[in-house]
Amino acid sequence: MAPVGVHFITVTKEGSRLRLWLLEQVRPSSGVIQSEMDLDDPLSLVDPYSQAAMLALLWNPKPKRIYFAGFGAGRVPMILHHYFPQATIDCAEIEPTVVTVAERFFGAKLDNRLRVQIEDGRVWLAQHEGHFDMMMVDVFLDNGYSPYRLSTVEFYELCRDRLTPDGVLIVNMLAEDSYLAERLQSLGRVFKTIYVCPIQEENNVVIAHNCGEVEQESLVDKAAALQGIHRFNFPFARHIPSLSSDLRSIAPTLEEAYPFMDDAPPEGYFDSLPSFNTPFSRVDAKLPCPCGSGRKFGDCHGLPARSK
Template sequence: MSHPRHDIDVSEEAGVRYLHFGSDWVQGAMRIARPWNLELAYTREMMAGLLLRQETPWPRHALLIGLGAGSLTKYIYRHLPQTRITVVEINPEVELVARFHFKLPQDPARLTIHIDDGAAFMAASQEQYDLILVDGFDPDARAGGLDTAPFYQHCRERLTADGLLSINLLGRNRGFAASAERLRQAFDGRALVFPSCDSGNAIAFAASGNPVAVGLDELRTRAETLKRETGLNLLPTVTRLQMAGSLAGGRLSL
């Protein structure tokens, strides 16, 4: 497998360290004083599966495709100690930068990192995952093989009965509508695109096993508990879902 050949840069401003792939476009961020927190709004929203599944323990095994600055990996490692974490990253230099500049933990018992193409890994994998998080782009904001019908189908096959797929679709991208439709078709319509964040990122969730049905009041209660216990504030996400009319009959259903 050939690895991507692009620059990897790190910058800092106002107490925040940023990861770039040879451009000003931000690939990841960490507030230096709070390295375990999710600094970027879209990364916080990618963890909204914690509002949708309340089985304990959940998730037992999380798969992350695209390491970046390691923000999602570090949040899960710190706040979900019952979760085993597998990360797939195509560029070995990204792992080195995440360890050196972004405090990615070294814990082979809980955290495994594979240097591999995410689409190829999913096609070959026989593991089952409770949570699959996909956030992989090249320097030109292209997802490549991570935005295809076969890839989404492989994700579906790898989910447990209580599994969820969370994916960053980059809502202002020209191919966004086609990406969302491919995802819906792969999951027989059981996919929901959240209203776009201010950054333009749109996060989608999909499920194929046990149904998700959570009322607005319960979503708010779960979000308040999550904020209190881990510092992750998803209350704005719940409000945006309500304002956008995404909660048919006052419930989020998948």
């Protein structure tokens, strides 16, 4: 366990399971595993939410360009890299040590098809032209804080504008998020079709696109065809029965919620941010601020980086 930025970056091993954790330094409170791998079966996706995220392939089965906001240990990017040799995968990650851990412990191998930039996820996307067939937003701090600017109408409009006509956006949302309804409202202002896939009362994998709804029977047939082609080494289709377009099934207050806008964060939203000034903190002033503002840490929550 090593103090890096605002977290202790921790790797644990239990049997053949390797797990990555980001623990807040002052109040380590999370039971949320950032990434998980089975050393005996590295081509398997262990986390149910990562398995469900692969359902996006049902709408775009041959992705050529893929974008991830948040890299973690790189499990989903690496699986896509393996099974889809025609795809180029770009990832944005704010903490370089996380990428180092992914390479050292989780077997991540970066190349001209799997690239990681140390940058805020929204900033990177705004600065790069081109279109993606698949995008995934999966960014959390230890206590479940998700950057506000990665949940607003304006951000989802940017995502829409960067997607191909049949492109798909996947967003990982926590089931206990007190702003879940607001995030879904924001997404609904931009995308015509949204599916939610609840995962073990912990996560909600949200799949959004503008391709229109598809009957579940058709999705099952498409999943079987994909499985026949790729021979995925994990239960690819098991989450299809959980897919629902009824957003109120996970957010009963949806109709009363207001969408998030860039210039109007709700009062108290940032109260769950971790402490940025601790005896252990070593956040480089030039790195993206973990709050998700899009500014550098030294220009936002951070003091100038300590001299060695």
